[in-house]
Amino acid sequence: MTDGETKRDEAAFGIVGLDDVLAGGLERDRLFLLEGNPGTGKTTAAMKFLMTGASLGEITLYITLSETEEELRATARSHGWSLDGIELFELVPPESLLDEQQQQSLLYSSDLELGETSRMILEAVERLQPQRVVIDSLSEIRLLAQGSLRYRRQVLALKHYFAKRGVTVLMLDDLTTDANDKTVHSVAHGVIQLQELVPEYGAERRRVRVMKYRGRRFRGGYHDFTIKTGGLEVYPRIVASEHRTQFKREPMSSGVAGLDALLGGGVERGSSALILGPAGTGKSLFAVNFVTAAIARGEKAAMFVFDEELGLLFARMRQMGIDLEALEDQGSLVVEQVDAAELAPGEFAARVRDCVAEQDIKTVVIDSLNGYQAAMPQEQFLVLHIHELLQYLNRQGATTYLTVAQHGLVGDMKAPVDVTYLADTVVLLRYFEAAGLVRRAISVIKKRAGGHEKTIREFDIGAGGLTVGEPLYGFQGVLRGVPNFVAQDGEGLMGDPSA
Numbered sequence: 001m002t003d004g005e006t007k008r009d010e011a012a013f014g015i016v017g018l019d020d021v022l023a024g025g026l027e028r029d030r031l032f033l034l035e036g037n038p039g040t041g042k043t044t045a046a047m048k049f050l051m052t053g054a055s056l057g058e059i060t061l062y063i064t065l066s067e068t069e070e071e072l073r074a075t076a077r078s079h080g081w082s083l084d085g086i087e088l089f090e091l092v093p094p095e096s097l098l099d100e101q102q103q104q105s106l107l108y109s110s111d112l113e114l115g116e117t118s119r120m121i122l123e124a125v126e127r128l129q130p131q132r133v134v135i136d137s138l139s140e141i142r143l144l145a146q147g148s149l150r151y152r153r154q155v156l157a158l159k160h161y162f163a164k165r166g167v168t169v170l171m172l173d174d175l176t177t178d179a180n181d182k183t184v185h186s187v188a189h190g191v192i193q194l195q196e197l198v199p200e201y202g203a204e205r206r207r208v209r210v211m212k213y214r215g216r217r218f219r220g221g222y223h224d225f226t227i228k229t230g231g232l233e234v235y236p237r238i239v240a241s242e243h244r245t246q247f248k249r250e251p252m253s254s255g256v257a258g259l260d261a262l263l264g265g266g267v268e269r270g271s272s273a274l275i276l277g278p279a280g281t282g283k284s285l286f287a288v289n290f291v292t293a294a295i296a297r298g299e300k301a302a303m304f305v306f307d308e309e310l311g312l313l314f315a316r317m318r319q320m321g322i323d324l325e326a327l328e329d330q331g332s333l334v335v336e337q338v339d340a341a342e343l344a345p346g347e348f349a350a351r352v353r354d355c356v357a358e359q360d361i362k363t364v365v366i367d368s369l370n371g372y373q374a375a376m377p378q379e380q381f382l383v384l385h386i387h388e389l390l391q392y393l394n395r396q397g398a399t400t401y402l403t404v405a406q407h408g409l410v411g412d413m414k415a416p417v418d419v420t421y422l423a424d425t426v427v428l429l430r431y432f433e434a435a436g437l438v439r440r441a442i443s444v445i446k447k448r449a450g451g452h453e454k455t456i457r458e459f460d461i462g463a464g465g466l467t468v469g470e471p472l473y474g475f476q477g478v479l480r481g482v483p484n485f486v487a488q489d490g491e492g493l494m495g496d497p498s499a
Contacts, residue, residue: 011132011168014052015045017234017350021210021219026190028131028168031159033138033184035173036194040206041227042172043067043075045194046134047083048231049170053132054085061087061130063121065140066174079230089124091117114144118154122161130167138173138184152183159187189214195222202341208234224346235346238353240391247397251450252363255293258468259286262442262457267425268449269362272390272400274420277429281440282461283403284308285320286427287365289466290401292322294363295332301363302334302355304348306371307405310337320465334361340374345385348372352389356396364393368403369419387422394424424448432478441478442468 012025019025026032026049036042050060062083064072069090076083117140125133138155145151155171162169171184185191190213197205207222225234251266260266267273267290275283291301303324305313317324327333334355338348355361366372373382386402393400402423420426426446432439443456455471456478472478476486 011049012052013045013049014055015048015232015234017223017225017236018045018208018232020236021208021223021234022190022192022213023216023218026168026170027216029163029166030189031162031169031171031187032190032192033171033173033188034192034194035175037196038174038176040194040196041225041232042174042194043072043136044079044227045232046136046170046172047072047076047079047081047086050086050132050134051081051083058131059087059128060085060132060134061089061124061128062134062136063089063091063124064136065091065117066137081231087124087128087130089120091120114141114150114154117141117144118158121158125162125165125167129165133162133167133169134172135169136172138171139175139177142177142181148181148183151181152187155184155187185212188212190216194225205344207344207346224344226344226347233347235344235350237346238349238388238392240388240395243392244395245397249449252290252297252399253293254286254289255296256289256466256468258457258459258470259289259442259466262444262453262455262468263425263427264447264450264452267399267401269399270394270397271424271449272394272402272422273425273427274423275401275403275427275429276406276420278406278431281429281431282459282466283405283429284313284367285317285461285466286429287367287401287403288317288322288324290399291333291363291365292327294399295327299363300332300334300359300361301365302336302352302359302361303365303367304336304338304352305367306338306340306374307368310335319463320461321463322465334359338371340371345372345381349385349389353392356393356398362398364398364400366400366402368405370405383419383422386419390422420446425452428479430479432475432480434475441472443479 009028010025011028012019013022034042034045046062050062053060062072069088072088073083121135141154142151145154171188173184191211193209193211195207195209197207199205206225206227208225209222210218210220219236221237223234223236225232247270249268249270251264252269253260253266254263275286277283291303294301314325324333324335328335336351352364356364369386390400402419404419424447425444428443428445430441432441440459440461441456442459444452453471455473457468457471459466459468474486476484
């Protein structure tokens with residue numbers, strides 16, 4: 001199919017993510033329903049639909065029964081849009097409705113109004129001969145019909161009228177009259193639903209779902225979207241199986257000799273590593289070491305920070321001789337602060353995906369999943385999101401480092417979400433007490449690609465950064481927090497970490 005044929009067969013919304021979900025757009029010469037409660041973005045999406053048609057030289061018509069022309073133009077101005085090229089037809093209720101003496105006494109006003117409304121719609125279409133039409137909204141027609149049978153027949157009549165004239169119609173329904181009335185669902189060629197969710201804390205979340213599309217394989221399920229200046233931004237769910245690239249799998253060094261030895265050479269390209277441990281053990285620092293090592297190899301990296309304020313992170317790393325701001329300024333590093341209360345999970349996944357696809361980033365850090373979890377309504381959805389995101393990154397040849405803070409400091413630890421089975425490599429950090437000092441230990445408990453040491457090593461964080469010592473062969477029970485000496489006292493210890 002050529003590009004010209006695609007344009008004739010599809011009436012694109014012009015909203016990239018939504019057209020992706022719809023597998024190209026709306027089939028021409030058909031009637032579609034766009035429904036959602038007030039405030040979900042129906043009018044904004046409909047305007048963009050007509051603006052896209054106008055940009056292609058099509059005649060477009062917006063028929064409004066609920067908003068005034070000035071209100072529509074004000075909405076367009078708020079997005080920086082001009083409605084030039086779009087015909088606005090405002091159906092104004094007769095002023096006689098405000099005069100009791102002029103109201104009908106023998107016939108219901110609604111009977112006359114429905115016929116008059118339909119006549120005015122048809123006259124406008126006959127006069128302009130448009131290729132795209134928006135009718136806003138069906139709630140007014142439903143109220144005038146005063147019954148499901150008459151309402152269905154009215155919509156059917158409009159559908160057949162428009163189909164004979166080669167018009168692609170988008171009907172809006174604000175669900176204010178009867179949310180359970182599915183009359184138009186069976187009549188429409190496709191049904192798109194917009195939803196708004198309001199969490200107990202944080203910004204509202206919006207999502208879109210294609211409920212029906214005859215004869216078309218669309219992207220099912222819910223997809224997050226936001227309303228920003230400039231219109232809707234839709235973030236289709238990532239389906240990892242659709243993205244495959246060829247790359248060479250080889251271990252990526254951390255730049256720390258002891259850590260590389262523990263990892264059997266490093267973390268393989270195109271895999272994921274989970275760094276697990278209690279607060280303060282240095283999870284972020286381990287991730288940053290992989291970032292700086294990648295940049296030293298001439299690659300680009302990205303960090304998405306949920307928990308820590310960036311100014312504090314930059315200051316901490318500078319004390320260890322790592323200038324993240326300088327790396328960011330030179331274009332080798334992308335650092336984004338993520339506010340879990342304000343960001344939908346789908347939008348976050350889209351940010352990560354755009355970084356990897358557009359900037360050829362091969363090292364990604366998500367710090368931490370605890371903050372990511374706060375953006376998710378339920379834990380099982382977080383696991384699904386992470387699974388698809390990791391699969392996508394892996395197939396792009398990107399190496400991903402995730403951190404998770406466990407509850408507790410010593411002894412038994414619990415993580416708020418168990419994603420250890422998703423990660424290809426799991427690095428475990430622990431506090432332990434020995435020789436009267438609180439020390440830190442590291443071990444690799446899982447590595448799918450290649451071998452790794454089964455030892456436990458002590459590590460230290462100082463002004464010079466990260467140092468990983470020799471294996472702690474002289475201790476037993478380090479992971480429990482209070483080890484027993486099974487060899488000569490102090491064997492394998494790094495000395496006083498505070499010295």
